Amino acid sequence: MVEIRGLTLVYPGATQPSVRDVSLVVQRGEFLTLLGPSGCGKTSTLRSVAGLETPRAGTIAIAGQTVFDAGGGRMVPTHARDIAMVFQSYAVWPHMSVAQNVAFPLEVAGRPATEVARRVREALERVDLSELAQRSATALSGGQQQRVAIARALVRDAAVMLLDEPLSNLDAKLREQMRVELRQLLKSVGMTAIYVTHDQEEALMLSDRIALMDQGRIVEAGSPRTLYLSPRTTFGATFLGAAEVIAVEGTRPDGRLDTALGPLHAAATDGPAPARLAIRPESIVLHPPRGAAAPNRIAARVVSAVFCGRHQQVQLECAGGRRLTAIADAHRAFAAGDPVDVELPQQRLIPLHEEPR
Amino acid sequence: MTTQRRVPLLSPALLALLVYLVAVPLALLLVASFKPSGLPLDEGWGVGHYLTVYGDPGFWKLLGNTLQFAIGCAVGALALGGGLAWLVERTDLPFKGASRVMIALPMVVPPFLLAMGWVLLASPRTGFLNQIARDAFGLASAPLNVYSMGGMVFVEVLALVPSVYLILSAAFRNMDPALEEAALASGARWPQMVRRIFVPLLAPALLAAAAYLTIVGFLVFDVPGTLGMPVGIFVVSSRIVYLATDQSGGTSAYGQIAAIAVTFLVLLLALAWAYRRLTARASRFVTVTGKGWRPRQLALGAFKPVAVALVLVYFLLAVVAPLGLLLWTSFTPFLAPVSLSMVERMSLAQHVAVWSNPRVGVAAWNSLWVSVVAATVVVAIAFAVAWTVLRTRQPARRTIDVLAFMPLAIPGTMIGMALVYVYLTLSFVPVYGTAWILVIAYVTVYLSFTSRTANATLIQIHPELEEAARTSGAPAATTVRRIVLPLMLPALAGAWVWVVAHVMRELSTALLLQGEDNATLAVQLWSYWAGGEPTKAAAVGVWLVVAMTVVTVLWQWLSNRSHRTVHG
Numbered sequence: 001m002v003e004i005r006g007l008t009l010v011y012p013g014a015t016q017p018s019v020r021d022v023s024l025v026v027q028r029g030e031f032l033t034l035l036g037p038s039g040c041g042k043t044s045t046l047r048s049v050a051g052l053e054t055p056r057a058g059t060i061a062i063a064g065q066t067v068f069d070a071g072g073g074r075m076v077p078t079h080a081r082d083i084a085m086v087f088q089s090y091a092v093w094p095h096m097s098v099a100q101n102v103a104f105p106l107e108v109a110g111r112p113a114t115e116v117a118r119r120v121r122e123a124l125e126r127v128d129l130s131e132l133a134q135r136s137a138t139a140l141s142g143g144q145q146q147r148v149a150i151a152r153a154l155v156r157d158a159a160v161m162l163l164d165e166p167l168s169n170l171d172a173k174l175r176e177q178m179r180v181e182l183r184q185l186l187k188s189v190g191m192t193a194i195y196v197t198h199d200q201e202e203a204l205m206l207s208d209r210i211a212l213m214d215q216g217r218i219v220e221a222g223s224p225r226t227l228y229l230s231p232r233t234t235f236g237a238t239f240l241g242a243a244e245v246i247a248v249e250g251t252r253p254d255g256r257l258d259t260a261l262g263p264l265h266a267a268a269t270d271g272p273a274p275a276r277l278a279i280r281p282e283s284i285v286l287h288p289p290r291g292a293a294a295p296n297r298i299a300a301r302v303v304s305a306v307f308c309g310r311h312q313q314v315q316l317e318c319a320g321g322r323r324l325t326a327i328a329d330a331h332r333a334f335a336a337g338d339p340v341d342v343e344l345p346q347q348r349l350i351p352l353h354e355e356p357r
Numbered sequence: 358m359t360t361q362r363r364v365p366l367l368s369p370a371l372l373a374l375l376v377y378l379v380a381v382p383l384a385l386l387l388v389a390s391f392k393p394s395g396l397p398l399d400e401g402w403g404v405g406h407y408l409t410v411y412g413d414p415g416f417w418k419l420l421g422n423t424l425q426f427a428i429g430c431a432v433g434a435l436a437l438g439g440g441l442a443w444l445v446e447r448t449d450l451p452f453k454g455a456s457r458v459m460i461a462l463p464m465v466v467p468p469f470l471l472a473m474g475w476v477l478l479a480s481p482r483t484g485f486l487n488q489i490a491r492d493a494f495g496l497a498s499a500p501l502n503v504y505s506m507g508g509m510v511f512v513e514v515l516a517l518v519p520s521v522y523l524i525l526s527a528a529f530r531n532m533d534p535a536l537e538e539a540a541l542a543s544g545a546r547w548p549q550m551v552r553r554i555f556v557p558l559l560a561p562a563l564l565a566a567a568a569y570l571t572i573v574g575f576l577v578f579d580v581p582g583t584l585g586m587p588v589g590i591f592v593v594s595s596r597i598v599y600l601a602t603d604q605s606g607g608t609s610a611y612g613q614i615a616a617i618a619v620t621f622l623v624l625l626l627a628l629a630w631a632y633r634r635l636t637a638r639a640s641r642f643v644t645v646t647g648k649g650w651r652p653r654q655l656a657l658g659a660f661k662p663v664a665v666a667l668v669l670v671y672f673l674l675a676v677v678a679p680l681g682l683l684l685w686t687s688f689t690p691f692l693a694p695v696s697l698s699m700v701e702r703m704s705l706a707q708h709v710a711v712w713s714n715p716r717v718g719v720a721a722w723n724s725l726w727v728s729v730v731a732a733t734v735v736v737a738i739a740f741a742v743a744w745t746v747l748r749t750r751q752p753a754r755r756t757i758d759v760l761a762f763m764p765l766a767i768p769g770t771m772i773g774m775a776l777v778y779v780y781l782t783l784s785f786v787p788v789y790g791t792a793w794i795l796v797i798a799y800v801t802v803y804l805s806f807t808s809r810t811a812n813a814t815l816i817q818i819h820p821e822l823e824e825a826a827r828t829s830g831a832p833a834a835t836t837v838r839r840i841v842l843p844l845m846l847p848a849l850a851g852a853w854v855w856v857v858a859h860v861m862r863e864l865s866t867a868l869l870l871q872g873e874d875n876a877t878l879a880v881q882l883w884s885y886w887a888g889g890e891p892t893k894a895a896a897v898g899v900w901l902v903v904a905m906t907v908v909t910v911l912w913q914w915l916s917n918r919s920h921r922t923v924h925g
């Protein structure tokens with residue numbers, strides 16, 4: 001539905017490009033999330049698709065129509081693109097009622113009044129705002145304004161909906177509730193969506209596919225499950241969830257990998273040995289001290305244990321001085337100085353390869 | 358993030374218009390100052406006018422007077438206006454609502470009327486206060502003389518206080534008390550907190566206000582024209598009016614006027630540049646977080662009555678006494694001391710006489726349509742300026758911004774003079790001597806205020822509101838018409854009314870560009886006054902104040918509404 005090729009965007013006066021050679025294909029009905037830290041180029045990419053920024057290089061096609069082509073000098077203006085957009089600030093027009101806000105895209109498209117009224121009614125029903133249709137837009141709560149913005153985008157029936165951190169201005173509880181609703185809503189109408197966020201949990205819960213961005217590039221892309229359970233890059237492993245990253249110093253004849261924690265068994269990989277290994281804190285297992293006799297076990301000492309309610313976070317210092325953080329069951333008692341055996345289970349060690357820079 | 362918008366024609370056209378309105382007049386003024394004949398298109402070049410002007414001790418006296426007046430006004434207005442703002446915003450002064458009104462109300466009084474009121478109060482010969490003093494204490498000579506540098510500064514300070522009050526009370530209000538509380542919580546004593554936190558935080562706003570007031574002190578004509586000109590105490594604006602309207606000088610004086618004007622313009626533009634830098638810094642310091650807070654208030658204790666008295670005395674001096682005497686005078690047949698015997702002779706005769714004079718009717722009509730047309734045009738241009746500067750990446754936008762800001766530092770008298778050159782030179786544009794030249798002048802004079810208002814409003818409108826319209830399928834023109842204009846309308850309407858009010862009371866430009874039948878109400882009033890008919894002048898003045906009050910109330914109402922809409 002959306003095809004981006006070799007997109008590069010440089011803001012006037014900037015020395016570094018904000019988007020570097022980004023290519024991306026979004027399938028019909030797919031919910032794709034651009035995830036990354038602030039300044040990674042995710043919003044710039046989205047705004048380029050909307051035609052709100054003029055990239056320096058690349059092409060963008062929406063529903064088969066090329067809307068931007070730097071080489072061919074083609075730049076379809078925003079209003080002529082088959083898109084709808086939801087903004088971070090809601091951008092609900094304060095001088096119009098809820099219904100007028102939602103009717104606007106249809107009015108400027110020149111739809112007849114009866115059709116406008118019907119479609120506005122339907123869109124407001126979808127977002128559960130029917131009773132507030134005549135309310136002034138400014139008299140609504142943040143969550144309600146967000147629904148107006150979503151209804152206004154839905155009503156256009158565009159090929160793709162672009163969402164720029166639409167939930168980040170809501171409070172935590174509402175955000176969680178809207179997350180579920182938003183995904184259900186977009187899926188129920190089969191909408192293709194590109195969603196921008198810096199919130200990893202949001203990205204994991206909402207998306208069919210996540211494209212992880214850093215410094216203007218897509219670092220890796222994949223389904224939430226793949227990206228979380230088996231990232232290929234250090235950035236992927238550490239940005240999406242917490243991870244302990246262990247450098248690999250060499251390979252032993254028996255296939256074990258040499259690390260600062262000693263030789264470790266890792267799941268076999270086809271290609272060359274990984275540059276690093278990563279492990280999620282919740283995958284680290286803590287055993288009573290037995291001198292670390294079994295494979296992938298390391299003798300360690302508890303530095304501190306922080307009780308978090310549903311689990312506890314244990315800081316460990318391994319024999320070589322390396323520190324690790326593990327997530328342990330809340331019922332176990334740990335005291336600073338306690339000796340423990342740390343197990344890094346073979347199947348949970350994620351091989352990371354050098355990322356191209 | 359601003360975005361590239363494709364409006365290829367708007368920005369060059371706007372640039373051309375601003376160059377025509379602001380740069381061309383100034384350029385012709387500059388050229389004229391180097392022409393022996395004093396006319397921009399004539400033969401020859403020379404620095405003769407500068408030599409004449411700088412060689413004349415009168416010029417250095419003029420410069421000294423102007424500096425003395427401007428700095429005196431700035432210091433006085435800052436002290437009085439700042440003090441009143443502090444009392445209202447940061448102490449437990451009682452009757453705050455009434456105090457705010459009493460301090461802001463003098464804005465509706467045109468400064469030349471305030472000056473005339475003070476002539477009636479404190480002129481050495483007939484002044485009401487002087488008569489009382491003479492009768493009460495048997496003094497041989499008048500104790501007060503308003504026709505003096507001291508008198509000019511005093512009256513101008515009274516006129517400037519409302520503006521200072523408005524600027525500084527906003528600064529006081531916007532200071533987050535948490536900053537002061539943090540200092541106290543860090544162990545600072547009150548005096549240390551005031552010295553190390555309060556004053557440094559306020560300093561940019563104070564300096565900006567001081568620079569602004571000094572500029573205004575250079576620009577104003579009303580008070581020095583009314584109080585200084587008759588006794589030969591000149592500042593630059595009154596000198597220009599004097600030289601330009603003094604028929605005996607002929608055209609030969611034009612070159613000298615141009616040389617004087619250019620000299621002062623250089624000074625003023627330097628001040629304006631400083632002001633721009635200072636306001637940019639001041640806005641960095643202002644910590645508007647949008648959360649409601651109550652500023653820390655100092656208990657006045659025993660000084661409460663003194664503070665209340667200060668507000669009352671200001672209101673008495675700036676409004677009640679001068680306007681009261683003006684009103685009284687408008688009902689009397691001739692200028693006479695206030696006394697019981699005169700009460701019997703009071704009548705509406707002057708008001709009737711004034712309104713049956715056809716010239717007054719024409720002047721009132723001129724004031725009305727010139728102000729309405731000029732306000733409409735200048736607000737439209739200001740909108741285009743704000744849009745171009747804030748919402749496009751047009752390369753010309755910085756130049757446009759500066760050109761629109763510059764008139765802040767150009768006295769109305771100089772714009773008037775410059776326009777004389779422009780339309781004597783471009784004689785094929787038949788506006789010289791008509792009311793249209795006033796429209797052009799006022800559009801230039803009020804460009805700075807209106808474009809800054811439009812800027813301030815547009816900056817508060819989140820760009821995403823426009824982007825949402827464009828991603829909804831609306832082209833640029835529809836976006837402006839349906840989203841941007843409706844959102845800015847209350848503020849633009851407020852600016853429009855402000856310009857109408859200021860054009861209606863403007864005197865110096867209208868005097869300079871006076872022709873056969875383009876006199877405004879202010880000019881008509883001035884000619885009654887200068888022509889020795891103060892009672893008729895007073896009658897016109899009363900009606901002018903009535904009109905100004907109506908317009909100002911409208912302005913207040915509109916600016917309150919615009920505040921609500923934008924921050925809704």
